[in-house]
Amino acid sequence: MSQHRPPGAPERPVAVPALPDLPEATVARLPEYLRALHNLAENGHDTVSSEWLATAAGVNSAKLRKDLSHLGSYGTRGVGYDVALLIDQIEYVLGLTQRRTVALVGVGNLGHALAGYDGFATRGFRIAALFDADPVRVGEEINGLVVRHVDELSRVATEESIAIGVIATPAAAAQRVADRLVAGGVTSILNFAPCVLSVPDGVDVRKVDLAVELQILSFHEHRKASLTALPAVGEAPLTPLPGNLAATDPQEAIGT
Amino acid sequence: MSQHRPPGAPERPVAVPALPDLPEATVARLPEYLRALHNLAENGHDTVSSEWLATAAGVNSAKLRKDLSHLGSYGTRGVGYDVALLIDQIEYVLGLTQRRTVALVGVGNLGHALAGYDGFATRGFRIAALFDADPVRVGEEINGLVVRHVDELSRVATEESIAIGVIATPAAAAQRVADRLVAGGVTSILNFAPCVLSVPDGVDVRKVDLAVELQILSFHEHRKASLTALPAVGEAPLTPLPGNLAATDPQEAIGT
DNA sequence: CGCGATTTGTGCGTGTCTTCACAAGCGCTT
DNA sequence: AAGCGCTTGTGAAGACACGCACAAATCGCG
Incomplete structure (x- = not known):
């Protein structure tokens, strides 16, 4: 309990003893x-x-x-x-008073970037191990860490008390990686692979799918375009749309 | 409904003429x-x-x-x-029947990976332009695209009818990039920078913050740990946790 | 010491999202 | 052609989230 309260409140004991369950x-x-x-x-x-x-x-x-x-x-x-x-x-x-160790699996395109992303380190997370299935990548050094083979994943996860596993592999490999993480005692997974993971109860999975975000934006673009095409609605464009952004364009104003 | 079947439509009718507004x-x-x-x-x-x-x-x-x-x-x-x-x-x-063009701003660590991410192309998005503020990076070729200077952003966005802007810059630069995207007529932004963007009405912003995802997972780790420390709850671990996975981590098991 | 300015904490109405449970509809079999 | 099993589509209820509006609390000042 790092909660040092140097000059603060000797009155108040430890502030938050029990963890409230938040929405x-x-x-x-x-x-x-x-x-x-x-x-x-x-x-x-x-x-x-x-x-x-x-x-x-x-x-x-x-x-x-x-x-x-x-x-x-x-x-x-x-x-x-x-x-x-x-x-x-x-x-x-948020449990950030202790530094949590992260294992990153998959050092391909995205994984490489994540390994070098300093936003993790600056916010209390330490990437403790990198893994990949490709023998060519195993042994490579990234940011001072050597890429290990994914076969070692479970063992290393246990040994190093990995708290969070980050999956940045192709979708086809993600489930097996998740299984190994779970076998290694990891109970929190951040999944960048575009697929649904099945994990036992008690294991939390959060998914980040970059393409999904774009698709959601695409929907709103589509909706906005169909609105401007139907001036019936009381929605006048505030900014004078640049150029001749075809108001009633059949293909949705992409034509120009 | 306007069910106007254009002459081109074969057997299958175009089916959804009007865009329903979905939750x-x-x-x-x-x-x-x-x-x-x-x-x-x-x-x-x-x-x-x-x-x-x-x-x-x-x-x-x-x-x-x-x-x-x-x-x-x-x-x-x-x-x-x-x-x-x-x-x-x-x-x-979702508006995926037309290919939407994407501009990616910031080809640093993360941006580089996004530029090479094939999940965009395979799902109907085309990265049409790359930008960066660093003169060293301008001119570099990534995946067949030449990195342009961010000063050209507004102009190019208009010219190329960019539909979606992706911001992968440091937080300090993100707002100015957003402003330029908006000035270039972009009405959908995907923001990877850890900051809040302010944009005019009618512009949609979605934010992806990798560190936030980890922090949310950290919370759940924290909560789970505080639960196992209090065996009062009727929550028994189903799987026999492998090895000596410090069940009573001194840093985590608060009370005990 | 009291008063007014300011800001938190929250009760409550409202809207959205989720889930259950079942009627309606479809195809296959007899 | 009628019955039966299966699956969709949806009404209704519950759970959750949101935002307003205001009482309670604190500070500063006269």
Whole structure:
């Protein structure tokens, strides 16, 4: 329990002894708040109002207050939130007070980039091992880590107490990698492969599919285009669309 | 409905003339269904039941049926859904019947990987231009595309009718890039930079933050650890955790 | 010491999402 | 042609999330 409270509150014992169970939507927003708070702290602010923080995080202030209220009452009415205290609380709740070790499987195109992504290290995660199935890649050194063969995955995961496994392999290999991660005791997986993983209860999987994001955007593009093509709706384009962006274009205004 | 069947249309009618406005949650799942359907089609299946497809997509079958019902009635009771027809419908709704052009800004660590990611091309997106602010990188050729300077962004975006902008720059540069994309007429942005973008109404932004995903997983790790530390809950580990996977990690098992 | 300005924390109405359960519909078999 | 099994599509209920609006609490100032 790193919770050093140097000058702070000797009154208050350990602040958050029990882990409250937060709504999932709240959990997903806490990292965003945390990032905004770190920015504030770097700029010398020591308190912040919900309004300010909400704007910085891109959410409604009422939502932010409700989210933070789930952690406990760490604000001061009439003043705002203590930035440093709030950072501590959120980091504690998110389990970031201890550095978690990450194993990255698949050092292809994407995996290579992830291995070099410093956003992980700067936010409390340490990539502890790299794996790949391709013998050509095994032995390669990336960012000071040697790529191991995926056959060693389970053993190494156990030995190194890997907390989180990141799968950046082709879809065809992802399930087997997941199985090995689970066999190695890993209970959290971040999956970049475009496929559904089946894992036993108690193992959390989050999926990031880059193409899916584009497809969602594509839908909105499609919808927006079909709206501008039907001027019936009371939706006038605010900005004068550049050029002759065909209003009633059969192929949806791509023609130009 | 406007069911205007253009002379070109063969047997199969164009089916969905008007774009239904779908729940956002449904839109987010459609790409997953689509991927599962393509897998089925490759394996020779021509019909599929909601149960099967739901399993393949990792969702509840009732949810899947309700999602698909928003597109219209394209299933056959007692039989299931026609795979090819459903693919067509989903692709149409998602606006994938036309290839959308993508501009990628920031060819650093992550951007480089995205530029080479074939998952975009295989799913109907074409990366049409690369940009970076670093003069050293400008002129470099990646995957057959020459990196241009970000100053050209607005102009090129307009000229090439870029539909989607992908931001893979450091956070500090992201807002300015977004502004330039908007100025170039781009109305959909996929943001990998860890910051909030402010854009005018009518512009859609989706954010992917790799570190946030890890932090969410970290929370669940933390919660799971605090649960195993309190055996009061009726939650017994199903699988005998392999080896000496520190069940009572001193740093994690708070109370004990 | 009291008052007003300010900001948090939250009760509550509203809307969205999820899930269950079942009627309606389809094809196959007899 | 009628019955039967199977699957879709959907009404309804529950769960969850959101945002308003306001009471409660705190600070600063006269």
